[in-house]
Ligand code: SF4
């Protein structure tokens with residue numbers, strides 16, 4: 721056997737082990753060798769930082785990753801979720817919101833931000849003169865972080881994802897960002913802000929400040945759930961959203 725063939729087999733074996741670790745036994749059989757050889761697997765792409773630019777329909781690519789996420793069990797949240805919540809909106813979005821993680825309603829329906837906080841987010845988006853369909857809405861983790869993970873039917877059972885859970889799930893968000901290429905990200909609340917920026921400042925200090933994540937402009941603001949608890953925070957969020965609008969319209973902040 722030629723050296724190049726040995727190397728090819730080693731490469732396949734390594735990829736198979738990665739696929740097994742990330743998706744489990746079922747998936748390794750579904751991932752065809754042709755798929756692996758042609759490097760079509762999204763996970764492999766993210767692992768090896770290959771480019772998405774050539775011959776790929778972004779909507780299809782996003783959908784492929786969504787399928788992967790729906791089966792993902794890379795962290796323990798995958799074992800207790802009812803539905804993974806990938807994200808919603810358009811692949812052409814200039815603006816991407818990133819929340820902390822699905823709650824009860826989102827876990828039940830598989831859609832992000834559809835509960836009370838989500839309805840407020842929809843209002844904020846309308847006030848900005850956009851629609852949910854013209855932006856992209858996602859979360860830093862795609863499965864419901866629960867205080868009591870044995871009880872997905874319980875209300876008020878949400879918690880901030882741990883740093884470890886965020887670290888495990890962020891590659892999916894990175895893939896979404898790479899495909900959608902938004903001009904600006906708005907992190908909603910302390911969890912997703914910390915997950916992306918690793919900041920020490922509290923959300924009340926860092927909100928409204930222009931930051932960057934992987935070369936993309938980012939503005940943190942309060943989570944809409946915080947506005948439901950304390951409507952006085954709405955003014956600050958609106959100040960932050962005005963900066964976002966200005967940036968999208970003029971390229972300046
Ligand atoms: Fe996978 Fe993310 Fe769900 Fe964890 S939270 S199981 S990493 S999709």
Ligand code: URA
Nearest residue numbers: 819820821822832833
């Ligand atoms: N809160 C979040 O952070 N994300 C959701 O999808 C819903 C509520």
